Amino acid sequence: MDTATHIAMGVGLTAIATQDPAMAGSFAATATTLIAGSLIPDSDTVLKLKDNATYIANHRGITHSIPFTILWPILLSLLVFVFFKHVDVTHVWMWAQLAVFLHVFVDIFNSYGTQALRPITNKWIQLSVINTFDPIIFIILCLGIVIWLFGVHPFVVFFPIIAILFLYYIIRFRMQAMLKRQALKAIQEEHNPVKVFVAPTMKFMEWRIAIQTDQYDYVGRSYGRNIVFSDKTKRESLPSSDFMKYVKDDVNIKTFLNFSSIYRWQATPQEDGSTEIRLIDLRYLKNGHYSFVAIAHLTQDHTIDHSYIGWVFSEEKLQKKLYAH
Structure with missing residues (x-):
């Protein structure tokens, strides 16, 4: 997800964490833990300062891996304890672990993906059902934050939001599966599809589609159920x-x-x-x-x-x- 959505998730988690008696004593420590935990896996963004190859090869790589998903909460807990010595470091660690895990977890659902299972495998996990910035998700989270700031209990606000987002993800998976079937029907004269890629855009009903067959590459977009291929190219193997x-x-x-x-x-x-x-x-x-x-x-x-x-x-x-x- 994009930085703004990760921050919104961190604020939502902060609201829920305020109901933990061990965290209720310091709102500053709670907010620091959850917002920083929601952002820290993307610290590899600084690699942009070196060059594109280094950034692309490593962004959402090792910093989103299993070892770092465990390491980030420990480091964050130690830092929070240094600045807020009266906090319960065990609870800080648990909430930080939840924030880091959710960051890595939601990132696997877009086209960029992550190497979340590294070092077990270096394969990029790219489920491609949620755009990097999804305005619907962002608006829902922001509305929840505003309602919470007006004094509504965070459980009343965010537990329904979690359920709504769960259903939203299911809908996106079903839409993607339907569009894959539609796309393959649209090129049914090509009998040997090699790869099918269907990924969202910022628009709810518009998706990017790419299909490789043994003969051609098809690239286009879907608008609702209507699929338009704007590029068809004879497929070639890799250069000699x-x-x-x-x-x-x-x-x-x-x-x-x-x-x-x-x-x-x-x-x-x-x-x-x-x-x-x-x-x-x-x-x-x-x-x-x-x-x-x-x-x-x-x-x-x-x-x-x-x-x-x-x-x-x-x-x-x-x-x-x-x-x-």
Whole structure:
């Protein structure tokens, strides 16, 4: 989820935690525990300061893993105890553990996903039923916070909200399953689908859809039950080993291959004799442009001249960023 929603979740948990007698003595300690616990797994956002490859490879990776889901509450409890010595550190730890767990748990439901089961597996868990920012969830949480601030008991406010959100998630899973069936019917002349990707947008009735068959890539959107494919491209295998053996170890290409769950590639000769290898994530098509790509320019002597990975929303900006690296 986005930062604003995580904060709203932290405030909601703070409201509930005020009913714990062991936490009731210090609202400041309670709020610090729950809000910080709801945000601390995203501390890896600072990796943006280094480069895109490092950020994409690690964001929601180790900081959302099993060891760190256990470690964050311990560290947070110690910090809270340092500043609020009168608190019950055991209860602080339990509430911090709940906040951190919920942060990691809700993140698996969007398209970016997390490596929540690391070190058991490094696989990205991307259930793709909730948009990174879901306005319905955010509005519901904010309404609950406002009602609580007006003096309504937090149990009366937030327990029904938990039930509503539970039902909302079920509805989103059912919508996704229905759209997968609809999408496969729409391309029924292609008998061997390889991958089907259906993910939400900020609009409740609009979803992103990408399908790979053994022959074509289909990319489009659903509007209600109506599915419109705006891009159909002949599917190609990955570039030949002659290409890949030179670019596969480039940090940007390697990061893309580890992260993207459904993509295609292009190899385009350039005027200077180099070859542009472009990997295109099919999940992010908007206004005719694929915004998440990895590019490597392979020179005639098989060295990488430029490479880049990231989200860019126009070809002009993409080229500027490519040659800036």
